[in-house]
Amino acid sequence: MATINGEVQQTQPARHQEVGHKSLLQSDALYQYILETSVYPREPEVMKELRDVTAKHPWNLMTTSADEGQFLNLLLKLINAKNTMEIGVYTGYSLLATALALPEDGKILAMDINRENFELGLPVIQKAGVAHKIDFREGPALPLLDQLLEDGKHGSFDFIFVDADKDNYLNYHKRLIDLVKVGGVIGYDNTLWNGSVVAPPDAPLRKYVRYYRDFVMELNKALAVDPRIEICQLPVGDGITLCRRIS
Template identity: 70%
Template sequence: MAFNNNEEKQENQPITFKVYSDLFLFNKQKTLLQSNALYQYVLETSVFPKEHPSLKELRDMTEKHPRSHMATPADEGQLISMLVKLINAKNTMEIGVYTGYSLLSTALALPSDGKVVALDITREYYELGLPMIEKAGVIHKIDFREGHALSLLDELLQDENNKGTFDFVFVDADKENYINYHKKVIDLVKVGGLIGYDNTLWSGSVALPPDAPMEEFIRDLRGHVIEVNKYLAQDSRIEICQLTVADGITLCRRIS
């Protein structure tokens, strides 16, 4: 995170402390941009004016939930929608649904005969967003499957007809299993298709020393995120692009 050249550093305050304190201040807004004001500018100028009414309703509802930090932010939902349209995706998948903001973003972007297979360990949070999804008129595009994602992926892989058929897969689930998800998803996505992994900058903690001050849940999963980033970088079957949108999203294009 860069300093403003005009900003005076406080006397006797280590630079590293300033970086860490800024990092976690900005993380509350789910962004790695230099200031909350700049992030708000992006939202108000480019994101919120184009947000579908059902997405706004779902976002407003989710912000009141105790686990609202799990939600996909609106700017990332906009990115997902654009990607789905750019690659003309019809057959997609989402691993980790929560209340469904990214799921609804995908479903709205798909053509009328498109589908998104949505995998989550529980229907509880998905059902909170279901009224907004139904109101948007896209419920027919969603195939929700409840259970452990690794087992559900194995079921898909048992049918040879599923291999190499998905245009886009978005993964936003337990970080401990990202590498395990990748090993299965890579066989389901088609050559030329995209996989998106969310939270791959993990509040910026991936670039901090291990003893840096950070919230416990950030520290607990930081190592897993670092490992998946290394793994994706060396996987010769994909091209990757690390984006600094929201909490970091890594796009993987399958090339073989």
């Protein structure tokens, strides 16, 4: 999320990397209250360990925030998800949240262009005893999605989480709507994109924020009028839009 054309956007160190970065709340103190009262006390030790490992990585802004990880974990339990997909893995914080929520025979098809980042978090995932649930594929997601459709995997997934290249979100949606089952859920991350979706055209935005903003806004408009889904956009983390397939 923090790279564009190979350029890495360095993040500033903070006691809690989420504060001032991943949350859209206007008050850092209020966000800190949420973390310390309802998120951190319930966060599994292995997820805290992976979050600490990721915080040392120069691209740590790319990780899923702790409150969003908690939300995903509960959501997957509520919908009794068993067969899921994740596009954009990074070091695997959201992947671990998913794996912990799934039953013992649950499966996650996980895709990312960078295996090295995934392997940074893999020892923690193995320590948690859930690595067997993960089928990691390195490389671009679109060819693999096309192959799944060619193989007749329509309606095979209960839940799909997308947190990869924002300029391909609409291309993903065109394929994922057929891969998720009727009644299943697709979650698109970063759909409020640092709050830039409401920024004026001449606002002084960071380079990568400005580059991806139009793609995010295009996705939001498309989801709002897609008759095949019900949607709910939530100000969790950097914004997550849930799409429940109804037809």
